[in-house]
Amino acid sequence: MLLVGTPALADEKGLYERLWPQVPDGQRLTLSQQIQDQLTELGNTVGYHASVLSGDLVGLTFDARRRRMHARFGGGDDQRLSFRLASDVQFTEGLARINTRIDLSFRGRSLKLELPEMEMIPASYRGDRGVELRLPLFRRRW
8 A cells, every 4th residue: 555645735825824814804893983973973973962952943964985975954833933944964075065945934925045155265364364255256167
């Protein structure tokens, strides 16, 4: 009987896998995405509690990854008197673009206003910090 010596390939592969594990497959979220998700969750929790505490007169929702916020204020009865203000805010490059809608109703008649897009940017004047609100009166696009 003749036996041929062959190396134990299974043992070498096991040793290789233990010493040099595989690189993660890239399915994990980056640290910045995890932070954005946590901030979104925190903001939406605050928005939920603000809604509950105000009797659904205030609502806030956040999306940190897309840098968006939706805020709504107001309430009332459409047959008597109601006032509702809703804003969508997009944050880009240090400024906030704000689109606002106002709904007002009185004794069954309603008025819906959509305000022009505004921009809000941080500003300072003589050492005092503030906010600059840009309201376009004329806008040209070509």
